[in-house]
Amino acid sequence: MNDQKPSKNSKPTDLRNIIALIITLAVITITIIVAICTLTLPEKPDFDFIGQSLLPLWGTWLGTVLAFYFGKANFDSVAKTYENVINNxxxxxxxxxxxxxxxMTPINNITHIDYDETQLNRTILEILNDKLFSGYNRFVFLEKNNIFKYVIHRSTFTNFIADKLRDETIDVKKLTLKNFIDEKDKNEYIKDMLDNSYNFVALNDNLLDAKNAMKSLKNCEDVFVTKTGRGTDPVLGLITNNIIIKFSKI
Structure with a gap:
């Protein structure tokens, strides 16, 4: 049993063939009529009029119609081929x-904290409640000239506070950024989040490079873009895990 179905493009193709045939027959017929008239009529037709007016008109009309139908077919074919390549x-x-x-999110659109030593004295609750970061889940700290310092996710801060709530001798309201940073020496999770939750790519890299940079570190959710891909260069942009996920979908 033949399971093949007729091509969806068969009717348009047949129509173009019919039109081409009609045009060809019309031109041949008109040419024959002109030739017969030239040979049989007692008064010869105005060849200048035929050569200078009618023939160019027929040629233009014929070329325009054929170019429209067959040119459109070629364009559709190329467009379809390109679409198939992209989809595959x-x-x-x-x-x-x-x-x-x-x-990437360009540097001018990255909500961040200008880091200096005074930031270490800010309480974590103050940072979490900063209206500038309302609706944001990551706190980016940049030093002078937009040099990267830290990126700390809201969940990391809240996990740290929740852990300290178990100790009744600690007033969590007074926990500072310095307390959090110092914790990395005795808390592997915080150390990993401070040291391995981010990576860098160069400005001339592509999104796959950013994805691979993110995959290379277990807890990495942020890839910062610098001119050379080094963390010592000024930050130019940010690619988050959400951007990677968005473009990873086929």
């Missing part, structure tokens, strides 16, 4: 074609 690309192949600076 894997998500990683698509990501490889996307420059990081096309999808």
């Amino acid at each position: 690309l894997s998500s990683e192949e698509k990501m490889e074609k996307i420059p990081v600076d096309d999808v």
Whole structure:
């Protein structure tokens, strides 16, 4: 049993063939009529009029119609082929074609804290309740000239506070950023979040490079973009795990 179905493009193709045939027959017929008239009529037709007016008109009309139908067919064919190629690309192949600076959050749009030593004295609750970060889950700390210092997620702060609530001798309202940073020496989770929850890529890298940089570290959810990909350079942009997830979908 033949399971093949007729092509959806068969009718348009047949129509173009019919139109092309009609045009060809019309031109041949008119040419024959002109030739017969030229040979049989006692008064010869005005060849200048035919050569200078009618023939160019027929040629223009014929070329325009054929170009419209067959040119459109070629364009549709190329467009369909391109669409098929794009659809058949894997998500990683698509990501490889996307420059990081096309999808990153640029530095001017990164809500961050200008870090200096005085920030260490801020309480964690003060940072968490900062209206500037209302609705944000990550706190980015940048030093002078936008040099990266820390990125700390809201959940990491709250987990730290929850852990300290178990100790009745500690007033969690007074816990500072310095207390949190110092905890890395005795808390592997906080150490890992402070040292390995971020990575860097260069400005000329693509989104797949950013994805691989994120995958290379277990708890990495943020990739910062600098000119050379080094953390000692000024931050130019940020690619979060949400951006990676969005473009990872096929």
